Amino acid sequence: MTQYAIVMILAGFGIPILAAMNAQLGGWIGSPAAAAAVLFVVAFSVAVVVALIVAPQGFAKLPTAPKHLFLAGVLIAFYLLSITFIAPHFGIGNAVFFVLLGQLFSAALVDHFGMFGAQVSPISLTRAAGIATMAIGVWLTQQA
Template identity: 65%
Template sequence: MLHYASIMLLAGIGIPLLAALNAALGVRIGSPAGAAAILFTVAFIAAGLVALLTGPQAILRAADAPRHLFLAGLLVAFYVLSITYVAPHFGIGNAVFFVLLGQLISAAIIDQFGLFGARPSPLTMTRATGIAVMALGVWITQKA
């Protein structure tokens, strides 16, 4: 479990870095969409190399996957486009705080109902309180 937590901690550290770097690129080139396209090109190459090294046959099995699972690609595109556009105007911290709040709400719903094959985990009063505390924290940061 610590291994998984460490990986996700690093991924979490990377989200604000991604936002700051891509927002700066978008400002530099004058196009958030252009910056997102560059990001996805680099990501595509990186993911393609990892897929080739770890078992390219998995890509072939994607043809048999339910089509709704490909919605994830649109969601990541929306995230990257929106953070690249919003962050220079709203601030990296503000943008990421709202992303985090949305992630907590969405994750709680997915876990509550075991959506998309997730292991069900009921929304207890403790978890709901944690989400409310996070929402309060976001609100406080906006008042500062």
């Protein structure tokens, strides 16, 4: 479990860096959409290489996967495009702050209802208080 937590902390650590770098690339080339497209090409290439190394048989099973699950790609595109367009105007911290708030509430709903095969973890009063505390903590980090 500790290894998972470390990997997720590192992934979370990378999100603001990704936002800042891609926003800067978008400004540099004059097109946030083109910057997002380039990031997707790089990410796609890395993901394909890792998939071919770790579990190449996964590609063969794609035709049988439920088609609605592919809509996750729309969500990542929405995130990347929105952060690339908005972060330079709103600030990296503010953009990520609101993303974190959305993640807190969405994660709680997904877990509560066991959506998309997630492990069911009902929202108890204690869990709701913890989420509220995290939300307040995230908000406090953005106060000058």
